[in-house]
Amino acid sequence: MLATRDLTVRFGGHVAVDRVTCSFEPGTLTAIVGPNGAGKTTYFNLISGQLKASAGEVTLDGRDVSGLSASERTRAGLGRAFQLTNLFPRLTVLENVRLAVQATRDGAHRRGFNLWSIWSDHAGLLARADEILAAVDMKAKEHELVASLPHGDQRKLEVALLMALEPSVFMFDEPTAGMNAAEAPVILDLIRQLKADRSKTILLVEHKMDVVRELADRIIVLHNGQLVADGEPAEVIASPIVQEAYLGVAPAGRDAQDASGSAGRPDDAPPHPNPPPRGGGAEDTRAGRVEKP
Numbered sequence: 001m002l003a004t005r006d007l008t009v010r011f012g013g014h015v016a017v018d019r020v021t022c023s024f025e026p027g028t029l030t031a032i033v034g035p036n037g038a039g040k041t042t043y044f045n046l047i048s049g050q051l052k053a054s055a056g057e058v059t060l061d062g063r064d065v066s067g068l069s070a071s072e073r074t075r076a077g078l079g080r081a082f083q084l085t086n087l088f089p090r091l092t093v094l095e096n097v098r099l100a101v102q103a104t105r106d107g108a109h110r111r112g113f114n115l116w117s118i119w120s121d122h123a124g125l126l127a128r129a130d131e132i133l134a135a136v137d138m139k140a141k142e143h144e145l146v147a148s149l150p151h152g153d154q155r156k157l158e159v160a161l162l163m164a165l166e167p168s169v170f171m172f173d174e175p176t177a178g179m180n181a182a183e184a185p186v187i188l189d190l191i192r193q194l195k196a197d198r199s200k201t202i203l204l205v206e207h208k209m210d211v212v213r214e215l216a217d218r219i220i221v222l223h224n225g226q227l228v229a230d231g232e233p234a235e236v237i238a239s240p241i242v243q244e245a246y247l248g249v250a251p252a253g254r255d256a257q258d259a260s261g262s263a264g265r266p267d268d269a270p271p272h273p274n275p276p277p278r279g280g281g282a283e284d285t286r287a288g289r290v291e292k293p
């Protein structure tokens, strides 16, 4: 089980993630939603180790991993698909996947490389790389250089590399962003397959509510860095904070002009097409299970 306790990060005077306590169980896909600037990606960065927390801790299967680097957390089983920079642009698609499989095979990424064990199972490595490429629908492009791939294919390849690492926790940050209508379903199918496995913990930051509605077993809502709602999808989606932030529905008692206003946004934030709710906190999340005032 993955858990965070009082996880906090401050950038100068700004608290981007504010004492977030939450746990994520295997076999569950949790969607993390919230308005722009709510702290979703920052929360991911704190979990995966890209950012060091100002306070609080991250535990994985009871082990405190807060002091570990991002790569050490990956070896511990925390897998995150987000880094186009993790791809080797001058290698082919197949070579990229094969390297990730080699790094993982027999726990090699946990012990360091052993060339003998890698080459003694060359056929096995290729078969696994082949399987992964088929899963992300990229067999036809296996000999293409990564640098020449369109953006959507590069993002699919990120997911392929993540699968190759066989983590126990999969973290997806807007996995279909920038993909066209043909590419996105492949990634969503993969996430569905991972879910069906029931042994993986899946975290998904996603703005598209139709995707969230379909995939999530649970939704947590971040607002101004705080966890303001946590519960069953239907319950959380019906909560005023989500209704207003995503669907533009004003809470009862607010006039139409207020509902289109931008209060609640940081002063320096760009205008948001779906303005976040005013006030936030417990009042705005009556239908959600309120974690923090």
Ligand SMILES: Nc1ncnc2c1ncn2[C@@H]1O[C@H](COP(=O)(O)OP(=O)(O)OP(=O)(O)O)[C@@H](O)[C@H]1O
Residues within 6 Å of the ligand: 011, 016, 034, 035, 036, 037, 038, 039, 040, 041, 042, 043, 266
């Ligand atoms: N390295 C940083 N230095 C200073 N401020 C930061 C840094 N990273 C994030 N922030 C600020 O922290 C807040 C949360 O940002 P974050 O990107 O986590 O929000 P988000 O919920 O992921 O937003 P979006 O949905 O737009 O991606 C924002 O106000 C952002 O400007």
